[in-house]
Amino acid sequence: MNDYRIEKDSLGEAEINNAAYYGINSFRAYKNFALTEEKSNISLIRSIVRIKKASAKVNKILGYLGKDKAEAIIKSCDGILSGDYDDEFIVHPLQGGAGTSLNMNVNEVIANLAIESLGGTKGEYGIINPLDDVNLSQSTNDVFPTAMRIACIEKTRLLAERLAELQSSLQKKEEEFATVLKLGRTQLMDALPITLGQEFGAYARAISRDRWRIYKVEERLRETNLGGTAIGTGLNASLEYIYRITEEIKNETGYGLSRSDLLVDTTQNMDVFVEASGLLKACAANLIKISNDLRLMASGPKGGLGEIKMKALQQGSTIMPGKVNPVICEMVLQVSYKVISNDLAITMAAGAGQLELNAFSPLIAHSILESFELLIKAVEKFDKLCIRTLEADEERCREYLERSTSLSAVLIDILGYEKASEIAIEAFESDITIKDYLTAEGILPEDQVEKLFDGYRITNPGRSKK
Template identity: 55%
Template sequence: MSYRVEKDLLGEREIPREAYYGIHTLRAKENFAVSGIPVHRELIWALALVKKAAALANMEIGLLEPRIAGAIVQAAEELARGQWHDQIVVDAFQGGAGTSTNMNVNEVIANRAIEILGGTKGDYSLVHPLDHVNLGQSTNDVYPTALRVAAIKLVRELSQAMAVLQGALQAKEKEFASILKIGRTQLQDAVPVTLGQEFGAYAEAVARDWWRLYKAEERLRQVNLGGTAVGTGLNASRRYIFRVVEILRELTGFGLARAENTVEATQNADIFAEVSGFVKTAAVNLAKIAGDLRLLSSGPRAGLGEIVLPKVQAGSSIMPGKVNPVIPEMVTQVAYQVMAGDVAINMAAASGQLELNAFLPLIAHNLLHSLEMMTGAARLLAEKCVRGIQADEARCRQLLEASQGVITAFAPYLGYEKATAMVLRAARSGRPVTELLVEEGLFTREEIEAILKPEELTTPGVAGVRHLKRFLTREGDKP
């Protein structure tokens, strides 16, 4: 392998001749060889767009020659499309508040621009990573801005995925609207509900998540680009400062605006903690839904078995015929990872000091990966699980009839003490409580059927009272 020699303030180093990165990246690659996890591709995309916007703004105001600016723009566009990502070699976990990532991008764009102009990589007299690609910028305004842009893109994708999941759950709410089953509180028999009501509750929770995520984009639109090192805009042209955000807004199609207080926007990372909180809350709801689906489908013979999940793969290397709820299990694991990431984001956001937060790489890694994982989890839950769920109506009816929870519907007629006595008798005899109510002449079968209608048991009011005239009082529909 042949090498070129580059210099920095620490001395000289040999760089592989064909590499697009330079000496700053090489040192960072060696210093932060910790996880092997690359910088998130959407952050690279966003950084490339920031560099393109900066080059265009600097060209417009006469600080960059059109020839140099054009080469930088072309190189940045290629990087944004996914080319040269193999040249972004720094680890996701790095000191320096993202400086190593910014320098890696600067060097790759500079060397590709040099190549476009017919030069040789490393000849920074043609295009310099700092004097040209990083002109009017600092890591401290470039990196947070790019993180906001990348997060907006992924928040939009997650919002769409949650909307798809909401629709799938609402379809099941409608499909299962007439299937009566026993409800459960604290995993014990409670009062009847419909299976549709359970799925409707899931849909409503996901709808709240969708709304939170939709509004989260507003939190991310205020960028500190143009603030340079600490938000004061030192070494950046006033014309550049106002123009560069306009160009970035045009390039992304996002409603970006320059932060009113760029010093504050450079200091603080609470916005990322807030957005992460929305993502974490969505993860909490997905974990709850996934857990319920596993429980409701458990068995199928020795568990609840009220619903049947789609069979997507064989479940055991030793037990023939076993099929596991692998999609809800995957969703649960994603949710737990997102919750853990939220803790890391909160700690990192709280650890910023004075004019800068040095831990933005940790925030970027966890936030962007959480958004991406949640998008995949929500889509797969909808496509490979929820849409194919079937109800075992006979099993729902069997468990409902065997449960003593239905006695609650008769308590307004019997009184609490007498209803309790009927439950105890049913438990001792192993017979359905409704059968004992008929046997003791407390209700006719027709009256029990009137009380146990799905629309009576699952809507406000005393079940069946409109049909049981002998229980009516002068006060109206109270038994």
């Protein structure tokens, strides 16, 4: 028995491994786009499969596809969605043809699985044809963009959940550190006092905005061009099919998808993915800020700030025993930089569409799904392995605050700016705290000094009475 079969297309013949469920189109695409070992995103693939399943159901209802064929296709789709055939999808994510190669890869795998279920042999496309049956009433140009939207909605929900968990952890730290008074810093220089809890409250608020923005962007992703076929005009798809397919894909996914009121627009324009990616970039920017703040506050522990303590997760050096690095923050930073670079690729690819189609949708799909997946995992690890385990070094925080001349700001309302500045300089040169200097020099009574420098008062709005 031969270990390969011969398949034909308009370009000629090719030998296909008999064990493979993909066919000649997938094989040619694999050869043409063999850039790395990377394969197309599995969420995108499964979204395409869901569309094929929904289409088979509609085509069966409308009588365009026979019962046996339709049910065999549906069964094949279910098998793929179970995860049993992931290795059959061999096309690299960066492929020419606006996603045609991946669409054909899916069509061929479904067809050959369906052929076997009907008693045939792989490649007997007279039984089930990848194009005439599996791709019936469809085009890559309405299937691929719709699959992108479905996959992104799935990731949007997961990321929103992870951000909600991170926000909650930051809010708990806000409460835990509410009484930890520390030195604030602007431009890395000593500034007014603040509580560690106030800093974490600001982090929580930033993540809250990210969570809400990403949750809301799903509304923009729900509009699909299914039924528009090649350029959004709907050629080779009946009106009945166009109306029914959106309802069927809603049922299949459980998402509130809707049909675009101008399929031509939704077929050719990719700006919704630029919008979604922009929100991921905003989230990345906030994660960069928070991660860098934490690295700075945890620096040392003896030669840096050392205001907070991070849990040790692994050894940090091959030559310096005992060294521990802020590895989770560093991972989050790298993920965030990657998300920002992906956003540029998405923006350029979306703008490069010409006339009725964007040929670069595979790059958009690959980049935005990678950004989603990286953020989902990174946010989860940041929350569980870093934020939840943070501790404050209250003694170190208090020491920095008391030795800083920034506390002289509380004297402005009583003594004026010039006198407060003079006191700050003299205390600094004498290497004593502002409080001790005021008492030692008899500038203010001790009880008044204690009231002026009360931690709660100096970290909240208000003015001192002369």
